[in-house]
Amino acid sequence: MGASLLWRRLWRHKLLYLFMLPGIVWFFLFSYVPLYGIQVAFRDFTFSGGFTGSPWAGLKYFRQFFDYYQSEALIRNTILISALKLVIGFAMPILLAILLNEVRHVKFKKTVQTLSYLPYFVSWVVVVTLMQRLLTPYGGPVNDLLVSIGLVKDPIRFLNNTSWFYQIIVGSDIWKNIGWNSIIYMAAMAGIDQQLYEAAKIDGAGRFRQIWHVTLPGIRNIAVILFILATGSLMSAGYEQLLLLNGPATAAIGSVLDVHVIGAGISQGRLSYAAAVGLFQSIIALVLILTVNRIARKVSDVSLF
Structure with missing residues (x-):
């Protein structure tokens, strides 16, 4: 009876499920099928042996990573930079959306929206090159302006500078x-x-009170869900971004797991080691999402599942 009811519902909403089909196929092919390769982290992988012919290594490469003298620094830097991006960067899109929602001039609103979307489609290579041109101490417009108005005496080395590293990383990401x-x-x-806004106006609420009592509660559920997903990162x-902006001068605070994994896997050819570190990242991300999802469900009754 239950199966029959399920099929009837599926057939009733067949067009909606048809729209979902490309996304489901994409996730299956690029997110679930590659899970077969997880076993590389537990094998001494060779191209001649492949996934199934390479000998088992157990937890050898996990131990190698945790015995690596920089493993603690890599984990610490990754969590710190990601946490700064999450804490500071998560609220910025909400603020921008609220400000744009309050704009009544349609042309100005669309112009600001377009200008704010464009950087997303620009690659980090272009963004970092632009930053290097703007922030260079050798004739860069930012330093020239700061010196000309007397805010600084000598040009500032913004890039490859530990004092400015986190500001540059978080600011450019936002x-x-x-x-x-x-x-x-x-x-x-x-x-x-x-009608909620109209009711708030009748009660004497100004624009800020309408935002606080109507707009923010209206997007609360979406914000909670996106925050849960963001914790996985x-x-x-x-x-x-870190590969291009991090240099020898900032390596102590800018070396992260992502760059380490790509370097070990592609540059050094240590595929099993890179897979082990990547799997470690994924497991921690899954635990974080499950934990935050559980907390959100108890606190706000909003969760992914």
Whole structure:
């Protein structure tokens, strides 16, 4: 009886499930089928032996990573940079979406939206090159401006400088992603019943009180779900950005797991070791998502499952 009811529901909403099919196929092919390769982390992988012919190594490569003298620093740097991006960067798209939602001039609103989305489609190579041109102490416009107005006496080395490293990393990440990440919040705000705003006006609420009592509660569920998903990235600080912006001068605070994994796997050919470290990252990310999801369900009754 239960199976029959399920099939009837599936058939009734067949068009909706048909729209979902490409996404399901994509996730199956690129997220679930590759799970077969997890076994590389537990084998002495060779190209001649392949996945099934390479000898088992057990936890050998996990022990190698934790015995590595920089493993603690890599984990610490990754968590710190990711946490800064999460804590600071998570609120910025919400703020931008609220500000744009309050704009009544349609042309200005669309212009700001377009300008804020564009950086998302620019590669990190271009972004870092632009930053190098702007922030260089040798004739860069930022340093020239600071010196000309008397804020600094000598040009500042913003890049490859431990004093400015976190500000540069977090600031560039927010600038690049804020517009794109704000789209989903703007969509959520568009779905808020306008009668709630009218009722708030009748009660004497100004714009700030309307935002606090109507807009923010209206997007709360979406924000909680996105925050749960974002916690899974705490073990992934961003490969391209850190690879391009980190240098010898900032290696002590800028070396992260993502760059280490790619370097070990591709540059050094240590595929089993890289797979083991990558699997460690994934396990921690899964634990974080499950933990935060459980906390969110108890605190706010909102969760992924």
